[in-house]
Amino acid sequence: MSGIKSDVLVIGGGTAACVAAASAMEAGKKVTMVFPNGGSSEISGGAIDILGVIPGEKPEICEDYQEGIEAVLKEAPDHVYGKCKDSLESGVKTLVDLAEAGGYPMKGFDGKNVWVPNMLGTFAVNAYVPEAMADGIVEPGKEARILVVGIKGNVTFNAKAAAMSYQKYQEKLGGKATYFSTEIHLTGWGDRRKISDGELADYLDTTEGKEELLTLIKTFCMNNRYAFDTILFPPVLGYLKTQSIVAELKEVCGCKIAEVQALGNSVVGYRFTRAIYRALEVKGIQMLKGSKVAKIEAVDQKVKADCVVGLTDQLHPGEGVEIEAAAAVLATGGYIGGGIKARKTEVWIELLDQNLGTLTTDQLTRDAIAPKGQQFMQLGVEVNEDLSVKEETWKGRLFACGDVLAGHNFANERSGAGIAAASAYLAGKHAAAV
Ligand SMILES: Cc1cc2nc3c(=O)[nH]c(=O)nc-3n(C[C@H](O)[C@H](O)[C@H](O)COP(=O)(O)OP(=O)(O)OC[C@H]3O[C@@H](n4cnc5c(N)ncnc54)[C@H](O)[C@@H]3O)c2cc1C
Structure with missing residues (x-):
C-alpha cells in the first residue's frame, strides 16, 4: 500500500x-x-x-x-x-x-431570495443563481413578454406546459409577465426521436450545434410579429461554453436570455x-x-x-x-x-x-x-x-x-x-x- x-x-x-x-x-x-x-x-x-x-x-x-x-x-x-x-x-x-x-459565474441579490423558473413549470427560491439563469427571475409587478423555448425530442422539458404553468403560478409571486412557447427542431445531432439533456449540451458545445441553434432562433425572432423581453431555454446550453452561447443568443435575439433551473441529475450540477x-x-x-x-x-x-x-x-x-x-x-x-x-x-x-x-x-x-x-x-x-x-x-x-x-x-x-x-x-x- x-x-x-x-x-x-x-x-x-x-x-x-x-x-x-x-x-x-x-x-x-x-x-x-x-x-x-x-x-x-x-x-x-x-x-x-x-x-x-x-x-x-x-x-x-x-x-x-x-x-x-x-x-x-x-x-x-x-x-x-x-x-x-x-x-x-x-x-x-x-x-x-x-x-x-472555474468558468461558472454566479449572481447574488443583496441578501434577498429570488424566484427562478424551473423545468417543472413552477418557480424555485434561491439566494444565488448561475449567471445563465439570472435573467429569468420573476420581477414582481413588471409586465414583460417571455418566450419559453423547447427542443424537439428533448422530452425532459415541455415548453408549452411550462409556459402555461408559469403564467398561472407567477400570480402567487406578483409576476405580471405574459408567457409564450415554441418548439424548435435541431437536426444536426441525427434523426433519433429522443435526445437527453446531456447529449444536447454536448451538441451545443460544438460549433455546428451552436450555429444551428443561433440560426433557428434568429429566424424565429425575425419572423415573429412581436418582440420578446426574455427568452427562456432548458438548462442544456452546453457543458463548457454556456457563457458564450448565452452571450451570442442575446446578440442575435436582442433581448434577455436565460436557462430555466434544472432538476436532479442535471447538466447544470x-x-x-x-x-x-x-x-x-x-x-x-x-x-x-x-x-x-x-x-x-x-x-x-x-x-x-x-x-x-x-x-x-x-x-x-x-x-x-x-x-x-x-x-x-x-x-x-x-x-x-x-x-x-x-x-x-x-x-x-x-x-x-x-x-x-x-x-x-x-x-x-x-x-x-x-x-x-x-x-x-x-x-x-x-x-x-x-x-x-x-x-x-x-x-x-x-x-x-x-x-x-x-x-x-x-x-x-x-x-x-x-x-x-x-x-x-x-x-x-x-x-x-x-
Ligand atoms: C436533486 C437535488 C437538487 C438540489 N439542488 C440544489 C440547489 O440548486 N441549490 C442548493 O443550494 N442545494 C441543492 N440541493 C441540496 C445540495 O445539493 C446539498 O445540500 C449539498 O450539495 C450538500 O453538499 P455536501 O458536500 O454536504 O454533500 P454532497 O454534495 O452529497 O457530497 C458528498 C461527497 O462525499 C463523497 N463521499 C461519500 N462517501 C465517501 C467516502 N467513503 N469516501 C470519499 N468520499 C465519499 C461523495 O462521493 C460526494 O463527493 C439539491 C439536492 C438534490 C438532491
Whole structure:
C-alpha cells in the first residue's frame, strides 16, 4: 500500500468538501481530497440556497435569508446555522469565487431570495443563481413578454406546459409577465426521436450545434410579429461554453436570455462541480478523484485513512493508498451523497460506523413533502461548536460539514449549499489549526 502525508485530509467531493479544502488551503496547509464523484452537488440545480423557507405547519417563504436564519434559530436553537452562521458570508464567497474561477459565474441579490423558473413549470427560491439563469427571475409587478423555448425530442422539458404553468403560478409571486412557447427542431445531432439533456449540451458545445441553434432562433425572432423581453431555454446550453452561447443568443435575439433551473441529475450540477474542481486544481489541492475512503481512525496525534483508488469490482480491487494527516474533514454528504446510509430500518453514519438508531413508522410523515419536514432528515453527525465530531475517539482531529451534519433539512428549508459552504469554511479553518 502506497502512502501520502498531508496536513488536512478532506473526505468528499461535493460543495462542502470543496469549500473546506479551499478554506484549509487559504490557511497555508497542504490539502488532499478523496472522493468517488460529486455526490448530490453533482445532480443539484447548481444554485446556492441559503434559507428559502421557514418550515412549520404553515411554511413561510423568506425574502431575506439572514432574517430567515434568525427565525429558524428561534424555533430550533440546535439548528446547524447556530454554529456556523457567522461563517456564511466567507463560505459563500469562497464557493462563488471558486465557481467563477472555474468558468461558472454566479449572481447574488443583496441578501434577498429570488424566484427562478424551473423545468417543472413552477418557480424555485434561491439566494444565488448561475449567471445563465439570472435573467429569468420573476420581477414582481413588471409586465414583460417571455418566450419559453423547447427542443424537439428533448422530452425532459415541455415548453408549452411550462409556459402555461408559469403564467398561472407567477400570480402567487406578483409576476405580471405574459408567457409564450415554441418548439424548435435541431437536426444536426441525427434523426433519433429522443435526445437527453446531456447529449444536447454536448451538441451545443460544438460549433455546428451552436450555429444551428443561433440560426433557428434568429429566424424565429425575425419572423415573429412581436418582440420578446426574455427568452427562456432548458438548462442544456452546453457543458463548457454556456457563457458564450448565452452571450451570442442575446446578440442575435436582442433581448434577455436565460436557462430555466434544472432538476436532479442535471447538466447544470455537472457544470457547477467541474468548474469548482478546475479552480481547486489550479490552487494546487491534491485531488484523488475516483477514489474512496474505506476506513479512518485517529492514531498517535494523526488521522489515518485507508483509501481505494481507481475502478473497483470483483476483478479489480483498486489500489490501496494510506493517507496520514494532522486533521481530517468529513464531508461525505447525507442520504444522497453517501455519508448517511439506511440499513433496513437503521440509520448509520457510513464511514464512522456509527448507528444513529432505528426509524419507526410513527417518526415518518406520510406526505413525502411534509410542511414540517421528515424527522429522519435531521439525523447526522453530532458536532461541537468548532464542528469537531463529538465522539471522544477522534480527539478533536475530525471535523464535519455539509449534509452529513445533524440538525437541518436542506430539502424543506432550501438551505443546501448555504449550510455546506458556511459549515465547511469553519470546519476547514479549524482543521487547518490543529
Ligand atoms: C436533486 C437535488 C437538487 C438540489 N439542488 C440544489 C440547489 O440548486 N441549490 C442548493 O443550494 N442545494 C441543492 N440541493 C441540496 C445540495 O445539493 C446539498 O445540500 C449539498 O450539495 C450538500 O453538499 P455536501 O458536500 O454536504 O454533500 P454532497 O454534495 O452529497 O457530497 C458528498 C461527497 O462525499 C463523497 N463521499 C461519500 N462517501 C465517501 C467516502 N467513503 N469516501 C470519499 N468520499 C465519499 C461523495 O462521493 C460526494 O463527493 C439539491 C439536492 C438534490 C438532491
